Amino acid sequence: MTDVLDDLQWRGLIALSTDLDELRAEMAKGPLTYYCGFDPTAPSLHIGNLLQIITVRRLQLAGHRPLALVGGATGLIGDPRPSAERQLNSADTVAEWVERIRGQIEPFLDFTGDNAARMVNNLDWTAPMSAIDFLRDVGKHFRVNKMLTKDAVSARLNSDAGISYTEFSYQILQGMDFLELFRRYGCRLQTGGSDQWGNLTAGTDLIRRVAGESVHLLATPLLVNSAGEKLGKSTGGGSLWMDASMTSPYSLYQYFVNLEDDLVGGLLRKLTFLSREEIEALEKETADRPAARIGQRRLAEELTRIVHGAHETEQVIAASQALFGRGELTSLSASTLRAALSEAGLVRAAPGTSVADLFIAAGLVSSRNEARRTVAEGGAYVNNERVGDAEELVAADRALAGGLLVLRKGKRTFAGVELGSI
Numbered sequence: 480m481t482d483v484l485d486d487l488q489w490r491g492l493i494a495l496s497t498d499l500d501e502l503r504a505e506m507a508k509g510p511l512t513y514y515c516g517f518d519p520t521a522p523s524l525h526i527g528n529l530l531q532i533i534t535v536r537r538l539q540l541a542g543h544r545p546l547a548l549v550g551g552a553t554g555l556i557g558d559p560r561p562s563a564e565r566q567l568n569s570a571d572t573v574a575e576w577v578e579r580i581r582g583q584i585e586p587f588l589d590f591t592g593d594n595a596a597r598m599v600n601n602l603d604w605t606a607p608m609s610a611i612d613f614l615r616d617v618g619k620h621f622r623v624n625k626m627l628t629k630d631a632v633s634a635r636l637n638s639d640a641g642i643s644y645t646e647f648s649y650q651i652l653q654g655m656d657f658l659e660l661f662r663r664y665g666c667r668l669q670t671g672g673s674d675q676w677g678n679l680t681a682g683t684d685l686i687r688r689v690a691g692e693s694v695h696l697l698a699t700p701l702l703v704n705s706a707g708e709k710l711g712k713s714t715g716g717g718s719l720w721m722d723a724s725m726t727s728p729y730s731l732y733q734y735f736v737n738l739e740d741d742l743v744g745g746l747l748r749k750l751t752f753l754s755r756e757e758i759e760a761l762e763k764e765t766a767d768r769p770a771a772r773i774g775q776r777r778l779a780e781e782l783t784r785i786v787h788g789a790h791e792t793e794q795v796i797a798a799s800q801a802l803f804g805r806g807e808l809t810s811l812s813a814s815t816l817r818a819a820l821s822e823a824g825l826v827r828a829a830p831g832t833s834v835a836d837l838f839i840a841a842g843l844v845s846s847r848n849e850a851r852r853t854v855a856e857g858g859a860y861v862n863n864e865r866v867g868d869a870e871e872l873v874a875a876d877r878a879l880a881g882g883l884l885v886l887r888k889g890k891r892t893f894a895g896v897e898l899g900s901i
């Protein structure tokens with residue numbers, strides 16, 4: 480088997496690290512216990528967190544022992560962002576999100592065997608600690624001068640809004656977590672995103688001071704597009720969430736199908752479990768025949784499967800094909816169809832409305848004349864059937880699952896109508 484660090488390197492997953500040869504030597508001795516933390520800052524994790532989860536899984540597949548930490552304590556404090564102070568969420572909200580996020584991580588890990596994973600929550604050791612103990616036993620090991628140099632903190636120091644003492648203290652809590660996991664479970668490696676470097680080194684520095692040991696760090700690069708912008712923002716500007724009710728499987732799939740060619744190879748490497756041979760073949764396909772979007776399709780399919788499972792993925796692929804006239808619309812479930820059409824634009828109309836009025840209401844044409852012209856040219860479809868008369872009335876029995884209709888103009892432009900009383 481190839482060395483897991485070589486594999487991570489080939490995948491472009493190591494942006495920053497402590498000494499890799501020392502880590503490699505420790506890993507060669509047997510299962511190494513490592514951890515990665517996730518804060519409950521929303522009801523769901525997003526695609527950036529997924530990169531971390533998948534990296535954790537890669538190390539487990541290589542025989543190492545993962546601790547997945549959910550930040551019941553750190554989620555109450557808030558990791559400083561370079562832009563602005565976070566809104567504090569209530570303890571009840573954070574507790575609820577902890578459970579949801581735990582449920583999103585668990586399916587990725589194996590909780591049996593020699594290198595069984597374990598879930599931990601930093602509220603367990605942070606909540607019982609008194610302010611006096613925190614300041615005396617932990618705070619004493621941190622130099623404020625050094626804390627001020629951490630990226631997120633220094634960015635905020637130079638802004639008008641400044642930074643609260645609450646967020647400033649965050650790095651101490653994350654450092655304390657590493658020390659606690661080192662003591663409890665012999666944890667010797669922390670992984671995270673490269674934007675976490677300041678928080679990651681807080682832990683290694685603390686362990687060196689308190690226990691005199693050198694432990695390890697691996698930081699993955701942030702996912703960015705070719706303009707250097709954070710990846711995983713959906714077309715609406717929001718994040719790409721793992722929760723299906725926040726980002727539909729269809730939107731997730733479409734996001735990756737529409738990805739720029741330059742990014743496909745890198746994301747196949749970082750986000751899928753496909754082998755090096757398979758990925759190199761897909762990279763070559765993408766370079767040779769970009770218009771076929773084979774790499775994008777495979778990436779979208781793999782990710783949708785990883786996040787939502789095989790059944791949803793089949794539905795989403797069927798929906799993508801059917802909406803563009805290359806498959807059966809009647810086989811789609813109401814929820815898949817609704818998710819896909821919401822993306823394109825979904826309006827309500829009364830049963831018995833004419834095709835021309837439906838096309839106008841859905842915004843596919845701007846006038847009756849244009850509707851007539853589109854029909855006359857043979858470019859108007861209702862549920863993939865070509866329309867012969869713009870004044871034809873569309874009755875309720877034409878509706879697909881969920882009372883929905885798919886209107887299409889030409890090959891690629893479509894919109895949805897929900898038939899019902901208005």
Ligand SMILES: N[C@@H](Cc1ccc(O)cc1)C(=O)O
Nearest residue numbers: 516517518550553558653656
């Ligand atoms: N600070 C991490 C989450 C985290 C929390 C506690 C830890 O011990 C480790 C990581 C983030 O925002 O992504």
